[in-house]
Amino acid sequence: xxxxxxxxxLGRSRNSGIGQIRIGLAQINPTVGALDGNSELILKFAxxxxxAGAHIALFPEMVLTGYPVEDFALRPSFRAASRxxxxxxxxxxxxxxxxxMVLVVGYLDExxxxxxNAIALIQAGELKARYIKHHxxxxxxxxxxRNFVPGTQxxxxxxxxxxxxxxxxxxxxxxxxxxxxxxxxxxGLLLVxxxxxxxxxxDDRRLTLVQKRAKQIGAPLVYVNMCGGQDxxxxxxxxxxxxxxxxxxxxxxxxxxxxxxVDIDARLSTSxxxxxxxxxxxxxxxxxxxxxxxxxxxxxxxWQALVLGLQDYVRKNGFRSVALGLSGGIxxxxxxxxxxxxxxxxxxxxxxxxxxxxxxxxxxxxxxLALNTGINYRILPIEPMVTSYMNAMRLDGLAEENLQAxxxxxxxxxxxxxxxxxxxxTGNKSELAVGYSTLYGDAVGGFAxxxxxxxxxxxxxxxxxxxxxxxxxxxxxxxxxxxxxxxxAELRPDQKDSDSLPEYPLLDRILALYVEENGSIDAIxxxxxxxxxxxxxxxxxxRAEYKRRQYPPGPKVSGMAFGKDRRLPMTxxxxx
Numbered sequence: 001x002x003x004x005x006x007x008x009x010l011g012r013s014r015n016s017g018i019g020q021i022r023i024g025l026a027q028i029n030p031t032v033g034a035l036d037g038n039s040e041l042i043l044k045f046a047x048x049x050x051x052a053g054a055h056i057a058l059f060p061e062m063v064l065t066g067y068p069v070e071d072f073a074l075r076p077s078f079r080a081a082s083r084x085x086x087x088x089x090x091x092x093x094x095x096x097x098x099x100x101m102v103l104v105v106g107y108l109d110e111x112x113x114x115x116x117n118a119i120a121l122i123q124a125g126e127l128k129a130r131y132i133k134h135h136x137x138x139x140x141x142x143x144x145x146r147n148f149v150p151g152t153q154x155x156x157x158x159x160x161x162x163x164x165x166x167x168x169x170x171x172x173x174x175x176x177x178x179x180x181x182x183x184x185x186x187x188g189l190l191l192v193x194x195x196x197x198x199x200x201x202x203d204d205r206r207l208t209l210v211q212k213r214a215k216q217i218g219a220p221l222v223y224v225n226m227c228g229g230q231d232x233x234x235x236x237x238x239x240x241x242x243x244x245x246x247x248x249x250x251x252x253x254x255x256x257x258x259x260x261x262v263d264i265d266a267r268l269s270t271s272x273x274x275x276x277x278x279x280x281x282x283x284x285x286x287x288x289x290x291x292x293x294x295x296x297x298x299x300x301x302x303w304q305a306l307v308l309g310l311q312d313y314v315r316k317n318g319f320r321s322v323a324l325g326l327s328g329g330i331x332x333x334x335x336x337x338x339x340x341x342x343x344x345x346x347x348x349x350x351x352x353x354x355x356x357x358x359x360x361x362x363x364x365x366x367x368x369l370a371l372n373t374g375i376n377y378r379i380l381p382i383e384p385m386v387t388s389y390m391n392a393m394r395l396d397g398l399a400e401e402n403l404q405a406x407x408x409x410x411x412x413x414x415x416x417x418x419x420x421x422x423x424x425x426t427g428n429k430s431e432l433a434v435g436y437s438t439l440y441g442d443a444v445g446g447f448a449x450x451x452x453x454x455x456x457x458x459x460x461x462x463x464x465x466x467x468x469x470x471x472x473x474x475x476x477x478x479x480x481x482x483x484x485x486x487x488x489a490e491l492r493p494d495q496k497d498s499d500s501l502p503e504y505p506l507l508d509r510i511l512a513l514y515v516e517e518n519g520s521i522d523a524i525x526x527x528x529x530x531x532x533x534x535x536x537x538x539x540x541x542x543r544a545e546y547k548r549r550q551y552p553p554g555p556k557v558s559g560m561a562f563g564k565d566r567r568l569p570m571t572x573x574x575x576x
Contacts, residue, residue, distance in 0.1 A: 028060065
């Protein structure tokens with residue numbers, strides 16, 4: 001792959017006219033490590049793009065390997081497999097089937113044994129050029145300085161007479177670097193493959209950024225993003241195309257795999273390209289109509305993220321069904337509804353595990369939820385098992401409460417082993433923050449769909465989902481009493497969450513300041529909260545780090561999720 005400047009005969013003829021080019025944005029859902037499957041997916045969408053008359057098929061960042069690959073990038077065998085898969089893919093891009101269409105494919109490359117986040121330009125079986133990501137994010141969920149070495153060279157390729165520059169994801173988030181260089185090189189079009197994970201309201205920030213960069217380079221910008229779930233990340237797509245003034249030309253739906261085909265007007269022969277692929281402009285052709293998908297509101301985009309995150313975790317890890325403890329409370333009701341939307345109600349198993357402290361209305365609410373959603377439901381009382389433990393050893397107080405939770409956890413894991421279900425943990429972000437859970441009890445499971453959702457948002461999402469059902473003419477899935485009743489773990493007589501914690505609206509405001517905004521005690525007090533309460537909550541958060549480390553993964557939807565976003569020592573004597 002030669003990316004050195006071509007012969008000077010290419011020249012630099014500025015403002016020599018406007019050409020048309022059709023781009024197919026492949027917003028697809030790869031799987032990490034599935035090189036053969038990802039290759040097939042790329043070919044499938046390349047064929048769709050060719051059928052639509054595209055001159056370029058643009059794929060997301062590291063689409064061939066899946067993303068993020070994390071420390072797979074450090075394995076020589078995986079890097080070799082990626083390069084081999086790229087060559088094999090190129091051999092299938094025959095001129096007979098694909099003509100002169102160019103594929104832009106993200107993959108894992110290396111130079112002198114150093115791993116690189118790269119894209120390749122493929123045409124008619126040949127690898128025409130490659131570009132290496134310059135800016136490696138090293139914040140939040142990203143550890144790319146650990147996994148890659150940065151590129152140093154920009155790339156401009158002339159395709160259909162248009163001098164096209166390339167950047168990869170973080171390259172456009174940082175000032176300077178390849179975008180600034182491409183601006184000086186006077187490109188006619190910028191293509192940007194991305195693996196940008198979802199978080200609330202990030203789609204608006206992306207659009208603003210893309211518009212800014214288009215104005216900076218003075219050329220249209222095409223931004224394609226990955227779609228799908230990968231462990232605790234969800235990629236929402238939201239691919240966009242803007243003109244040189246930042247005007248929105250096209251926008252794809254969030255959380256949907258698909259191909260968006262866009263016609264773009266771009267200046268011809270504006271730069272000195274590194275590689276010449278085709279110098280002849282396209283003859284004028286009939287343009288297609290572009291769609292601009294509406295932005296989802298906050299509840300809908302969070303819901304779609306939770307559904308897609310669970311759906312792909314189940315699918316990509318080879319599960320067919322999920323199970324959860326169905327208590328009749330709001331958290332388990334919400335998780336069950338998410339699961340039903342994600343993988344179908346027939347594949348969801350709700351199990352009521354009442355103790356002697358469980359109220360009758362809890363069982364009624366659990367049964368109603370199962371009836372409303374159509375999920376499988378059974379009742380398995382835990383009292384005989386708890387009694388056996390209590391006959392063998394004397395426990396009281398908190399130890400007795402936790403024993404009940406652990407019997408439930410052990411029972412669910414036994415059912416998982418016997419029947420093959422993935423167990424879903426039902427804890428929310430508020431509980432996880434302050435350690436209001438029982439290790440090896442209600443914290444057991446393989447996936448935790450609402451671990452990044454504060455309790456106030458659990459209620460909000462439940463009401464939103466019920467309202468959507470009403471609009472559709474369906475039975476609202478979540479019983480009103482599950483939403484309205486006071487939360488309780490029901491591990492002792494008349495227990496309420498408020499016995500141990502402040503009311504959730506108050507608690508969640510403090511948690512948002514401390515956890516998501518890294519606010520100090522003084523900042524929390526300045527925001528109007530009592531200092532003693534702030535100290536108490538912060539101490540609970542700090543002491544619970546060891547529990548969070550052992551909690552299952554779940555979809556990241558906030559800007560500061562527990563896990564890779566927020567990493568603190570479990571052993572620490574530091575206090576605010």
